[in-house]
Amino acid sequence: MKRSFALPLLFVLACKPPTPAEQMDAVVSWVSTAGMAGDAWLRHTTPDNYTRQALQLSNQQLLEIGTELRKSPPPAIDGATLDSVLTRSRFHIAQMARLVEEKNAPDFKTQLDSLRTDQRLVKQLSDSVESTQ
Amino acid sequence: MNLVRDVLDKKLIDREDCCMGRVSGLVMHVSESAPPSVTHILVGGPTLWMRVHPFLGRLSKRLATIWGPKRNEPVKIPWSRVETVGRDVKLDVKGKDTGALDWEIWVAQHIIERIPGGGSEEEE
Amino acid sequence: MKKILQLALGVITSVGGFLEIGSVTTAAQAGAQFGYQLLWAILLGTLCLIFLIEMSGRLSAVSKHTIVDAMRERFGFPFFFIVLVGMVIIAFMVLVAELGGIGFGLQILTGVAFPWWAIPVSFVVWLLMWKGSFSLIENGASLLGLVTISFIVSAFKLHPDWSGVASGLVPSIPETDKARHGFLAVSILGASISPYLMYFYSSGAIEDKWDRSYIPINRFIAGFGMTFGGVLSMGVLVVAALALQPKGIQVETFPQAALLMTTALPRWGFYLFAASMIVACFGAALEISLAIAYFFAQGFGWNWSEDLEPSKNSRFAFVYTIIILLAAIPLLLGVDPIKVTMMSMALTSATLPLAIVPFLFLMNDPIYLGKYRNGWISNSVVAVIILISFVLALISIPLQIMGG
Numbered sequence: 268m269k270r271s272f273a274l275p276l277l278f279v280l281a282c283k284p285p286t287p288a289e290q291m292d293a294v295v296s297w298v299s300t301a302g303m304a305g306d307a308w309l310r311h312t313t314p315d316n317y318t319r320q321a322l323q324l325s326n327q328q329l330l331e332i333g334t335e336l337r338k339s340p341p342p343a344i345d346g347a348t349l350d351s352v353l354t355r356s357r358f359h360i361a362q363m364a365r366l367v368e369e370k371n372a373p374d375f376k377t378q379l380d381s382l383r384t385d386q387r388l389v390k391q392l393s394d395s396v397e398s399t400q
Numbered sequence: 401m402n403l404v405r406d407v408l409d410k411k412l413i414d415r416e417d418c419c420m421g422r423v424s425g426l427v428m429h430v431s432e433s434a435p436p437s438v439t440h441i442l443v444g445g446p447t448l449w450m451r452v453h454p455f456l457g458r459l460s461k462r463l464a465t466i467w468g469p470k471r472n473e474p475v476k477i478p479w480s481r482v483e484t485v486g487r488d489v490k491l492d493v494k495g496k497d498t499g500a501l502d503w504e505i506w507v508a509q510h511i512i513e514r515i516p517g518g519g520s521e522e523e524e
Numbered sequence: 525m526k527k528i529l530q531l532a533l534g535v536i537t538s539v540g541g542f543l544e545i546g547s548v549t550t551a552a553q554a555g556a557q558f559g560y561q562l563l564w565a566i567l568l569g570t571l572c573l574i575f576l577i578e579m580s581g582r583l584s585a586v587s588k589h590t591i592v593d594a595m596r597e598r599f600g601f602p603f604f605f606i607v608l609v610g611m612v613i614i615a616f617m618v619l620v621a622e623l624g625g626i627g628f629g630l631q632i633l634t635g636v637a638f639p640w641w642a643i644p645v646s647f648v649v650w651l652l653m654w655k656g657s658f659s660l661i662e663n664g665a666s667l668l669g670l671v672t673i674s675f676i677v678s679a680f681k682l683h684p685d686w687s688g689v690a691s692g693l694v695p696s697i698p699e700t701d702k703a704r705h706g707f708l709a710v711s712i713l714g715a716s717i718s719p720y721l722m723y724f725y726s727s728g729a730i731e732d733k734w735d736r737s738y739i740p741i742n743r744f745i746a747g748f749g750m751t752f753g754g755v756l757s758m759g760v761l762v763v764a765a766l767a768l769q770p771k772g773i774q775v776e777t778f779p780q781a782a783l784l785m786t787t788a789l790p791r792w793g794f795y796l797f798a799a800s801m802i803v804a805c806f807g808a809a810l811e812i813s814l815a816i817a818y819f820f821a822q823g824f825g826w827n828w829s830e831d832l833e834p835s836k837n838s839r840f841a842f843v844y845t846i847i848i849l850l851a852a853i854p855l856l857l858g859v860d861p862i863k864v865t866m867m868s869m870a871l872t873s874a875t876l877p878l879a880i881v882p883f884l885f886l887m888n889d890p891i892y893l894g895k896y897r898n899g900w901i902s903n904s905v906v907a908v909i910i911l912i913s914f915v916l917a918l919i920s921i922p923l924q925i926m927g928g
Binding site: 315 | 631632633634635771772773774776777779780782783786790791793794
């Protein structure tokens with residue numbers, strides 16, 4: 268009987284809001300996903316379709332998380348810095364998705380290198396949030 | 401013989417070693433002058449669902465009269481046809497003649513055989 | 525010699541248990557987030573399954589009855605009905621997830637989104653059951669399932685720290701993210717100890733016409749088969765720990781999981797992942813569809829066999845046809861198979877006692893097993909599994925809420 272209450276409860280409470288640390292982990296995860304997918308494409312290990320979809324998915328996820336973070340910025344880091352690095356990352360990822368379609372590897376590499384810089388900054392920001400939890 | 405443990409819910413195997421369902425229920429004859437005796441084995445939906453809840457039993461009985469092979473009465477097999485009771489209940493009948501396989505035949509003819517590759521229920 | 529070929533039954537059972545979309549996703553999530561720390565959950569699941577599968581085979585070989593036959597006969601229809609409802613709901617969710625897994629595999633290869641694959645994939649699964657025999661399904665899925673060995677190859681190529689791997693086989697509690705750790709442990713156990721594997725294996729033993737002479741080989745098949753699956757699942761975890769964890773990639777979606785082997789096997793890793801998922805999910809989809817149909821047929825006393833023409837066991841064929849048709853619908857609507865599989869694993873954990881407790885009684889019943897009843901070792905192991913299953917049942921739902 269108790270289990271029959273647990274299931275609706277499960278559905279309601281499963282949408283618990285993530286903590287700031289969890290949100291930053293997700294940001295790191297998606298920027299890294301885009302980076303790893305980009306690497307794999309440059310090495311000709313993944314097809315164009317997949318790479319483009321993975322990049323678009325990363326972009327979409329970063330947009331959603333970014334919107335949430337703007338509403339309630341994590342403590343201990345500068346909201347403007349976070350917003351700026353997220354916007355830049357999303358720009359690079361969007362460019363990469365376009366360049367996959369054009370099969371333009373050199374420009375793709377340039378964008379990927381810029382994304383790497385953003386990746387390092389995002390990781391630093393995430394570590395700052397972790398250390399305050 | 402322990403009827404609930406040894407007979408109820410056991411598989412019914414016919415003369416040709418075909419599976420013809422399970423014992424859903426038993427009909428017993430109770431009289432003043434003699435000890436109670438089992439007269440029939442019941443096979444089929446309504447008896448079965450009655451054991452879960454009377455409402456389901458009644459619903460099943462209604463559906464059985466309007467759907468599928470359309471039976472008004474449950475399938476009753478005389479106890480005298482029982483050959484052995486072991487892990488399964490072996491009967492001296494042909495499954496198709498008892499009505500126990502009516503649903504199987506109905507589903508085969510109305511649904512399965514209409515799909516390409518379904519085959520034919522009837523042996524050639 | 526012929527008996528050793530029955531190894532295929534063990535392999536297909538374990539592929540369906542350990543390498544289907546739920547197990548691969550949770551193993552990858554576990555490795556990506558906690559490194560080697562959750563290897564013990566896979567080990568525990570494997571050990572439990574070895575015993576449960578061996579017992580399932582022994583019951584069928586000796587009594588010539590399946591678990592479901594025996595459950596109906598010993599516990600009656602009302603109890604059987606409760607288990608039927610629970611089992612069908614969960615197995616249906618798993619089937620949706622597996623068909624989705626095949627669709628995902630095709631999506632990453634072709635770029636065509638998985639809902640578009642729902643109908644073709646369901647049709648092929650159905651067609652194999654409609655026209656194929658049990659041994660075709662058993663041997664075909666097992667042979668093709670060998671492509672999943674690529675996970676082990678990848679793990680070795682990444683040069684894991686073996687002492688780290690060994691310490692991961694011992695249960696531990698992490699410093700942080702305890703709820704998430706617990707949730708993944710429960711999910712891994714729920715993904716591995718799936719009752720439908722027992723029902724499938726027990727029915728397979730009858731399909732393959734086992735008798736008492738198969739008892740020794742059954743031990744070997746259960747042991748080898750489940751170990752094969754368990755080791756492959758550990759391979760997925762190790763690869764995720766080495767390829768994804770350093771980058772901070774959490775495996776929340778299938779496209780992220782697809783990157784798993786691209787570091788270790790640059791040329792073929794991506795394609796081997798896609799092939800592995802397609803094949804494993806295919807095997808699992810066949811297994812689950814059959815398990816559901818077997819459950820109905822055996823419980824209600826209908827004719828059943830994958831070797832018979834559909835019209836000769838019409839109700840059995842009708843059940844798997846309907847169930848596959850219905851399973852395509854959520855996918856057509858774009859329901860995320862990964863979310864479905866996570867929920868099904870939590871529910872499996874929550875309802876495990878319902879499947880295992882009656883099983884303990886059956887394995888000690890002299891009418892079915894005679895002198896081949898469980899000894900004290902097997903009974904102790906099942907008792908421990910029951911204890912684990914009750915604990916899982918109690919904590920799986922709160923953990924899903926907290927850590928899911």
